[in-house]
Amino acid sequence: xxxxxxxxxxxxxxxxxxxxxxxxxxxxxxxxxxxxxxxxxxxxxxxxxxxxxxxxxxxxxxxxxxxxxxxxxxxxxxxxxxxxxxxxxxxxxxxxxxxxxxxxxxxxxxxxxxxxxxxxxxxxxxxxxxxxxxxxxxxxxxxxxxxxxxxxxxxxxxxxxxxxxxxxxxxxxxxxxxxxxxxxxxxxxxxxxxxxxxxxxxxxxxxxxxxxxxxxxxxxxxxxxxxxxxxxxxxxxxxxxxxxxxxxxxxxxxxxxxxxxxxxxxxxxxxxxxxxxxxxxxxxxxxxxxxxxxxxxxxxxxxxxxxxxxxxxxxxxxxxxxxx
Amino acid sequence: xxxxxxxxxxxxxxxxxxxxxxxxxxxxxxxxxxxxxxxxxxxxxxxxxxxxxxxxxxxxxxxxxxxxxxxxxxxxxxxxxxxxxxxxxxxxxxxxxxxxxxxxxxxxxxxxxxxxxxxxxxxxxxxxxxxxxxxxxxxxxxxxxxxxxxxxxxxxxxxxxxxxxxxxxxxxxxxxxxxxxxxxxxxxxxxxxxxxxxxxxxxxxxxxxxxxxxxxxxxxxxxxxxxxxxxxxxxxxxxxxxxxxxxxxxxxxxxxxxx
Ligand SMILES: Cc1cc2nc3c(=O)[nH]c(=O)nc-3n(C[C@H](O)[C@H](O)[C@H](O)COP(=O)(O)OP(=O)(O)OC[C@H]3O[C@@H](n4cnc5c(N)ncnc54)[C@H](O)[C@@H]3O)c2cc1C
Ligand SMILES: Nc1ncnc2c1ncn2[C@@H]1O[C@H](COP(=O)(O)O)[C@@H](O)[C@H]1O
Numbered sequence: 001x002x003x004x005x006x007x008x009x010x011x012x013x014x015x016x017x018x019x020x021x022x023x024x025x026x027x028x029x030x031x032x033x034x035x036x037x038x039x040x041x042x043x044x045x046x047x048x049x050x051x052x053x054x055x056x057x058x059x060x061x062x063x064x065x066x067x068x069x070x071x072x073x074x075x076x077x078x079x080x081x082x083x084x085x086x087x088x089x090x091x092x093x094x095x096x097x098x099x100x101x102x103x104x105x106x107x108x109x110x111x112x113x114x115x116x117x118x119x120x121x122x123x124x125x126x127x128x129x130x131x132x133x134x135x136x137x138x139x140x141x142x143x144x145x146x147x148x149x150x151x152x153x154x155x156x157x158x159x160x161x162x163x164x165x166x167x168x169x170x171x172x173x174x175x176x177x178x179x180x181x182x183x184x185x186x187x188x189x190x191x192x193x194x195x196x197x198x199x200x201x202x203x204x205x206x207x208x209x210x211x212x213x214x215x216x217x218x219x220x221x222x223x224x225x226x227x228x229x230x231x232x233x234x235x236x237x238x239x240x241x242x243x244x245x246x247x248x249x250x251x252x253x254x255x256x257x258x259x260x261x262x263x264x265x266x267x268x269x270x271x272x273x274x275x276x277x278x279x280x281x282x283x284x285x286x287x288x289x290x291x292x293x294x295x296x297x298x299x300x301x302x303x304x305x306x307x308x309x310x311x312x313x314x315x316x317x318x319x320x321x322x323x324x
Numbered sequence: 325x326x327x328x329x330x331x332x333x334x335x336x337x338x339x340x341x342x343x344x345x346x347x348x349x350x351x352x353x354x355x356x357x358x359x360x361x362x363x364x365x366x367x368x369x370x371x372x373x374x375x376x377x378x379x380x381x382x383x384x385x386x387x388x389x390x391x392x393x394x395x396x397x398x399x400x401x402x403x404x405x406x407x408x409x410x411x412x413x414x415x416x417x418x419x420x421x422x423x424x425x426x427x428x429x430x431x432x433x434x435x436x437x438x439x440x441x442x443x444x445x446x447x448x449x450x451x452x453x454x455x456x457x458x459x460x461x462x463x464x465x466x467x468x469x470x471x472x473x474x475x476x477x478x479x480x481x482x483x484x485x486x487x488x489x490x491x492x493x494x495x496x497x498x499x500x501x502x503x504x505x506x507x508x509x510x511x512x513x514x515x516x517x518x519x520x521x522x523x524x525x526x527x528x529x530x531x532x533x534x535x536x537x538x539x540x541x542x543x544x545x546x547x548x549x550x551x552x553x554x555x556x557x558x559x560x561x562x563x564x565x566x567x568x569x570x571x572x573x574x575x576x577x578x579x580x581x582x583x
Contacts (some may be wrong), residue, residue, distance in 0.1 A: 008379040012489035036383075061337055070466065070492055077458075096451075096485045098441075100467045103455035106421055112544045113420050128549055134341045139552045140348050147544020174473070182466045185480075189488040227583070233471050235504075245505060251337055251446055252362070252504050260582045271337050280336065281580060283573065289564070296557045297494040303565025311570025316583060319574060 001031045002088035003057075007074060008037040008050065009097050012187045016049055019093035019155045024054040027091055028162035030122055032056050035167070036081045038073035038174060040065040047169045054162020055294055059084065061174040068224075070182035071097060072207065076174050082109060082148070089127050091120070094152040098115050112144035114151045119158075126150070135251065135274025156200035157257070190246070194223045198230040198247060203260040204279070206232030206249055208272075209240060210265020210286065210305060211320070215243040219309050220264055226316050232256065232276075234266045250275035264305045268293025285309065325377060325476070326371040328431065328440040329404065330454065333357040333395040337446050347547030348448060349417050352389070359395045362442035364402070364509035366502045370440055371403045371510065373474045374545040378439065383434070387415055387426055392443040401512035401520035408434075411531045414537035419546045420448070423454030429533035431461060438479060443468040464494035470505035471542050532559045 004027035009017040020035070027033035035055035037046075040063050047058050061077030063069070078090065078101065090105065094116050106113045114120075126143045127244035130153050133140050143149070159183035200202065205227060207220035217237065224231045232249040233242065249256055253270035261279035266272060268284065268291055276282070277296050284297040285305050294300040300310055335341045335350065336358045342351040359367075367384065374380040384399035386392050387410035396407035410430050418426070431439065439458075444451035451467075458465035469481030469492065479498055481492040483504075494500075513521070530537055563569060577583045 012485075012490070013487070015488065049332070070464075070494075089543075096483070099444075099451045100455040100465065103420070103424075103450075103452035104459040104465070106452070107424060107459035108454040110421070110544055112546050113450065113452055115420070115448070115452060115547055123549075133343060137341070137554055138343050140343070141549040141551075142348070142546045143549050144543055146542075147545050168358045175361050179495070180464055181461050182492050182498070183463045184490050185493055186491040187488050190486075193407070246486075260577070260580075269338070270340070271562060274337075278554075281582060283576075284556075285569075285573075289562075294562055295559050297562070298560035299573065300562035301565055301569045301573060302402075303563065307567075308573070310564055310572045312569075312573050315569075315571045315574035319578060319583065 003085040005036050005078065005087045005090040006033040006055070007078060007083060007090070007092040007098060007101055008035045009093060009095065010037065010039060012189045014041065016046065020050065021053045021161065022155060023091045023093060023153060024160045025157055025160045025162040026120060027165050027167050028054050030120065030127065031088060033162060034059060034081065034085050034087065036077050037061065038063055038077040042171055047167055049075050051167030054165060054168045056165055057085070058167045058169045058170060060171045062171055063176065067178055068184040069176060069178060071101055072176055072181035073174055074101045075108065075310055076176055077172070079108055080106045080172055080174070082150050087148070090148065090150045090191050092152050094154045099152050104150050104151050109148050110238065111148035111150045114144060114149055117151050117153045120153065135255070136278040154255070156308055176295050195224060196228065196230045197221045197227050198232055198256060201230035201256070203227050203229035204232045204256050204258045205229045205248070205262045205264065206234065206266060207242065207264045208234035208266030209236035211237060211242060214242045221306065223262065223309055223313055229260070234272050263293050264309060265309055266293055267291045290292065325373070325438070326381045326383065326436045327373065327440060328383045328385050328434070328436045329363065329367045329370050329399070330427065330439060331363040331367070331384050331395055332360045332442070332445050333359045333386060333388050333392045334445055341447070343551055345551045345553065348551045353572055355540055357391055357395065358444055359398055360445050362459040362502065362504055365504060365506040366440040366442055367399055367402060367404065368509040369388065369472050369502055374403070380465070381507045383408060385427070385430060387423060389416060396525055397520055398512065400514040400523045402410065402510060403516060407525045408522055409525055409527045412528050414540060419449050420452040420539065421456060422543060424460060424541055426530070426533065426535060427453065428457050428460040429535050431457065432486055433528070433533065437476065437496045441501045443501040443503045454499055458499040463472045464498045466492050466494050466498060466500045468501055468503050470503050472500060472502060472506065494548065560571055
């Protein structure tokens with residue numbers, strides 16, 4: 001079987017990011033999964049972990065500790081691995097790092113970028129990637145002609161797990177020129193949240209400008225917690241500082257496809273709908289009966305969030321008490 | 325300091341956008357083209373530096389069909405000093421790799437210290453072209469940054485990735501991409517609109533860049549296999565709260581096994 005390279009991202013704290021499992025699992029449906037990563041620290045635990053996620057080979061590009069170069073080591077490791085493993089495709093996550101590394105590899109190999117795939121399959125001889133365009137309004141399938149397909153894959157849309165194996169490891173020392181690279185001078189890790197991750201959550205509760213203030217936004221979080229849902233937001237709520245930018249849903253934020261999406265005090269501008277209109281069930285609460293969010297809502301309530309939501313929360317709480 | 329701002333004209337995101345179902349390409353007739361909002365913010369980053377550093381030259385560069393000149397005029401009226409329009413029939417419908425090849429060739433025709441692009445376009449959402457440009461020109465790339473600070477020999481910013489925030493730096497010349505967390509752009513004022521008419525717009529074709537159209541047909545490329553439109557969503561039930569809507573919603577959720 002042909003090799004499929006997977007770019008493994010490490011968090012600022014050095015842990016394997018969750019997307020690695022998803023990508024290795026996808027790679028195992030297309031060929032032999034080869035994990036590629038770049039790090040100054042060759043921790044044996046990482047190789048075992050990648051094997052348990054399905055990587056047959058691990059190509060580890062070892063770098064110097066200082067200076068910490070921005071993404072250049074990852075691109076170089078991929079480039080070396082492309083030459084060693086002659087893969088039939090390269091997969092990266094559709095994250096900020098993954099997209100930039102993939103794009104740079106495309107330029108270096110004169111390959112073909114298939115961006116933001118929600119599905120990837122073999123169609124006879126070629127690899128076909130599906131992507132969702134204009135907020136899910138279109139589904140477009142593309143393939144690569146005349147070059148290596150380098151595919152960025154949306155996180156949270158893939159399921160399954162590759163069989164566990166003991167990975168073979170190749171450690172390759174990377175020689176890099178710091179001149180041509182951005183440098184990382186410092187970092188702060190995000191505080192891990194106990195809430196489900198927005199991209200993969202089965203339920204999402206989002207709040208908009210209608211929440212009125214950061215203090216009032218706590219009501220969105222409270223409803224999210226009784227439903228075990230992730231917290232989302234409109235851009236207006238992010239801009240107003242009610243909530244972190246990583247919670248933004250929409251055109252320029254995260255795209256979500258949960259079972260349940262609840263929009264609180266969100267008008268439903270087309271750019272917001274672009275990130276959530278593929279949810280299975282949409283609920284909206286808005287005091288303006290003409291708000292466009294109602295055009296896509298399965299259950300719309302014209303009302304005040306500060307009246308409806310507390311009542312909803314206590315109704316849910318008394319139901320769960322009644323059933324337990 | 326000479327700053328080149330990469331500007332893309334895109335369909336207005338506030339209207340319904342369409343794809344040509346046969347080619348998978350953007351149906352440009354269905355919506356009005358505007359400067360992508362993130363590119364206006366990129367221009368603002370450059371203009372703010374120019375405001376406080378006399379002698380700075382800001383050039384807007386865009387590749388696109390004829391109508392792209394409107395976007396460039398707007399950039400000039402906002403304060404850019406000059407514009408370059410990359411226009412050629414053999415550029416239309418190009419994928420990210422081909423677009424980046426043409427933009428890189430155009431950048432080679434001019435000296436610069438900094439290239440400012442958007443982190444991703446609202447139509448393609450590839451977030452790929454600037455990284456490809458940086459790679460082709462062997463320049464450092466600081467992607468997806470906000471709080472951009474331009475110095476005489478370097479540029480710094482904050483890069484927010486999924487696992488945290490990085491403080492990053494690159495020496496000039498460099499390519500940066502800014503996010504929508506960069507400050508909102510200024511509006512063109514009356515004087516800006518008047519002077520824009522006198523500012524130079526240079527049009528470049530593939531021949532001017534010594535790029536051969538046959539290079540494109542020979543090059544690797546992405547090819548659309550199929551395009552399917554998803555049916556529009558239907559509105560469901562809508563109730564007016566008369567004091568019991570919270571309870572009704574809990575019942576709706578329970579009935580759908582969503583609790
Ligand atoms: C290029 C571009 C990209 C964009 N990307 C995104 C994106 O990714 N995500 C995004 O969300 N937006 C995005 N936007 C912005 C978008 O156009 C809207 O401005 C934004 O979504 C509005 O947010 P909102 O609905 O919270 O605010 P508003 O439009 O101000 O709506 C607030 C709503 O709250 C309701 N309300 C007020 N008080 C109450 C109450 N007590 N009870 C119930 N309802 C109440 C009001 O009736 C109103 O409908 C983008 C815009 C552009 C130009
Ligand atoms: N045709 C183009 N002309 C000028 N700049 C472009 C073009 N295409 C992409 N860019 C730049 O690259 C950024 C990211 O675009 P994309 O890679 O298409 O998501 C845009 O915000 C622009 O700054």
